[in-house]
Amino acid sequence: MSAVGEIAGLAGSAGSAGSAGLSPAAQAEAVTLAILDDLRAGRHRGVIVDSPPGAGKSTLVVRTAAVLAASGAPLMIVAQTNEQVDDLVERLSARLADELPAARIGRLGRTGYLPSARLAGLSNVVTASDVDSLGEPEVTISTAAKWAYVREGTWPWAIVDEAYQMRSDTLLAIAARFERALFVGDPGQLDPFSTVTGDRWHGLVWNPMQSAVAVLQRNNPDLPVHRLPVSWRLPRTAQDVVADAFYPFTGFRTGTGFGERGLVVPGPAESPVDDVLDVAATTGWGLLELPARHTMRTDAEAVAAVAQLTRRILERGTLATSGGERTRITPGRIAVGAAHRDQVVAIRAALGGLAATEGDADHPAAGSGSGAGAFGASGAGPGSAGWDGQVVVDTANRLQGREYEITVVLHPLSGRRDATAFHLEAGRLCVLASRHRQACLVVARAGIRELLDAHPTSDPVHLGEPVRFPDGWAANQAMLAHLATSRVQL
Template sequence: MPKQTAIDDSAAATRKITDALRRAEHRVVIAKAPPGAGKTTTMRRVTRTLLDDGLPVVPIVVQTNAQADDLATALAAEGIRTGRFVSEGGEPEARTRAASAPGLVVDRQLSGLQGCEAIVAPADKWVYCNNPRAAAAPPHYDLALIDEAYQMRGDNLFRVANLFDRALAVGDPGQLDPFTIADTRRFEGVPLGPLETAAGTLELSYPDAPVVELPVSWRLPASAVDLVRSAFYELDFTSATDHDERELHVDRLDIGSPADAAVTTMARTGWAYLELSAAFTTRTDSGMVTAVADAATALFARNAQTRCEQNQGGIPLVGGRVAVGAAHTDQVAALRREFQQRLAAGGPAQLADVVVDTANRLQGREFDVTVVWHPLAGRRDATAFHLEAGRLCVLLSRHRHGCIVVGREGVGDLLDAHPTESNVFLNLPADCPDGWEANHAVLTHLLRHRVAG
C-alpha cells in the first residue's frame, strides 16, 4: 500500500490549493507537480470542491485532445456533469469516449453544453471563442483551471486570458517546453515572449502568486525519485511507495548476454545502463537499434512479472506496459522496423504492443518498464537539442518499476568537450535545471548500474 505519509501530504497539498482559490486574494495560483504526481486526481478534487462551494461552472484548459478526453471522462466518472468542447477533428474520438461515460456531453458549440458543471477543451479550442466570426460572444468565467501549464505556450495564454478573471495553473516544470517549428531566436531574452510557457508567464506576471508544490510521485519507484528530483527539479518530493513495495521478477535464467545482464540489473536495482563500445555513428546507429531491441525482447523472453501496491499478487509484464523512447523520429522508425522484423521471425508476441516513440509523444504517459536510447549515444557533438534537460527527464521518468538506458562509451568525454553554450539573459530567470549539469548527474548515476554491451 502507498505510504500513509504520502496520502496525507498529497491531501494537504490539495487543501492548500483549494484554500488559496477560496480566499480569492490572488488572480493566479500555481501548482507545481513532479512526474506522476496525480495531476488528474488533483484537478478532479479541486473541481468538485469549487462546485460544492457554489461555482456554477468550471472551465478547464488542457493542451491536447487526448488530455481533454481523459480528463473529461475522469470528471464524468466522479458524477460531475461534464462538457467536452470539441473541434471537428477531435469530435469522433470524444463521442466514442462519451458513449461509455454517462454524464459526458460533447458539442462543438458552448451553447450545446448548457447545464454542464465542468467544460473541458484544449487551449486552441478556447482560443476559437475569441474568433470574430464565432456565432456567439466570448464567454466569461470567474475561474479557470489550466492543466499541463508548462506545455502551454504563452501566446495561447494571452489569447484566452480575457475569458477568465482568475486561474489555477497546474503542471510539471521538468518536462519539455512547448514545441514549435518557428525560428525562436527573435524571442530569446524577451520577458513574456510568446514561446515562454504559460506557467512561466504567470509566474513573471504575478510574482506574489501562491505556489503549491505537489509532494508525492505516485508513479516513480523509490529507486528513481532521488535521481529524478536532484537532476531535474527544484521541487522536494518523495515516492508514494517504499523500496520493497514494488518488485520486477524474471523467471528464466540469465544466459549471459548483455541484454540479459541489463534486465537482471534493472530487476534488482531499478536501473541498468547497457553501454556499447565507443563509436561515432549515424543517428540511426544499427548497433544501438539492435541493443535496444535486444533489451526489450529479453524482458518477455524471461517472463518478467511485476508486483506492486496495485497488484500485490503479481502479474505478467505485457507489451502495452513497456515503452521504448528515443530523441528522434528516424530512430523511432528504425526501432519499429526492427521490432516488426523480430515478430516476423517468431520473436515474442508482446513486442507488437510495445510503445515505441519520441520523448515528446511519451510525455504524460506511464509504463511499468522503459527502455531508453540515450540522446548522446554515438554523437560527435552535444547540441542544445540533445542536452535539453526536459527531454532526458521525460525519458527517465515514465516508469513505475525499472528503466534500461542504452548508450555508448564516451558520453562523459563528450559532455566535457561541449560545455553548455546557451546565452544568459540578465532580465530572465536562469534555466533550471541546466541541461549539461543534468546530463552529468544522470551519467554519474547510470555508471553505477553499468552493463558492458
C-alpha cells in the same frame, strides 16, 4: 481525517521540512487542502501547482474540478492534447457521476469531431464542436488549441493542465476566457518549443517562447506556488537520482519505500541484454552500453539493442512486484522512448508487430490499422501473438504525462558527435527517465561523458531572462553518474 485537517492549517506550501515525519499520503493531502483553500479564498487570480512526475496531478485536477463544479460556478478546463482531454473527461465523468449526478461535462472538439469510443458510453458527457451546442454544462473541457477559437463567453474559473507544456502565446489567446485559474504542471518536463529562434524577445516578461507558467509568474510574481510532495509513480530507487538531477531545489519523495517495488526476472541470463535486465531488477536502473562510435541518428545497432531488450523483458516472463502482488509485464505496460521521430519509426520497425502503430497511442480504442511501419511487415517477431496490448514507442514529447511499468530509452546523446541544446535539454531526459513504476533501461553508446565534457553549456545569458534550472548539462552528468553503477557492456 481530523488529523489531516489540523495539518492543513499548518502546512502553507509544500514544505517538506515541516512535515518530515508524516506519511506520504498525509503530506500529499495537506498540500491538496492548502491548494483548495487558496482557491476558495479567492485571494489571487491564479494559483500555480508544481508537480513532480506521477505526483497525482490528474487526481488533483479532477478533485478540484469536482469541488468547483459543486460550488455552482461554471468551470473550463484546458489540456494540451486530445488524449489528455479524453483522459480527464473519463476520470471526471466517473467522479461527478458519484458526487454530482446532475452535473454535465461538455467536451469541445474540433469541427467534425467524433468522440472517441471510450467517451461514447458516458451519460454525463456532451460533445460538440462549438460552445453553444453544448448547452451550459458545469464543466467545459477542451484542448488549448480549440479554446483559442472560442471567441465569446467568460468562465469564472479555469483549470489549465500541463501548463508547463503550453506556450505563452497560446495562453495569451485563451486568457480572456477566464477570470481566475489554477495552473497545474510539471516544471521538470520539456519546455514548449518553436521551429524558430526568438532572439528579439529575450528579456521581455511576455517572451512568447516561454512556457505559460513562466510568463504568468514573471508578470504576476505574487501568485502562490504549491508543490505536490509525493511521486506515487516512481519507485524508491528513482527518488534520489531524479530529484537530484531534475528537481535540485525542491525535491520530492516517493510514495513507496525500498523493496516495495521491483522486478522478478525468471530464468538464467543468456546474454548481456539479459544481464542488464537482471541488474535493473534490483537497482531499478540499467544501462546497456554499446561500443563508442559516431553514428547516424537511426543507429542500426542501438535500435536493434533497444528492440532486443524490449523483447527479452517479455520473453523471460518478467514480473512486476507492487504492494506484495506480482503481475506479469505485458507489452502494453512497456514504453520505449527516443529523442527523434526517425528513431521512433526505426524502433517501431525493429519491433514489428509488437509495437503500437502511430496514432494508436493517442487513441487507445482505435483498431490497429493495416500499417505496421514501413519495415515492420517482415519483422514481426515470433511470439508477439498472445500478449495483451502493444509496446508504445514514442518521442519524449509525446510520452509526457504517461506511466508504464518499464521504460526502455535510447539515450538522446548516444552516438552523437555534438551535444546541441536540443539533446542536452534537461526536460527531455527527465521525461524519459521518469515514466516508469519499476525500472528504466537505457541503451547508449559509450563516450557520452567525453561528449559532455567537450560540449559544456555555452548558451548566451541574456539580461532579464531567468536562468534555466536545472541545467541540462549538469542533469545529464548526474544521470550518467548514477547509471554507471548499473552498467552492462555489450
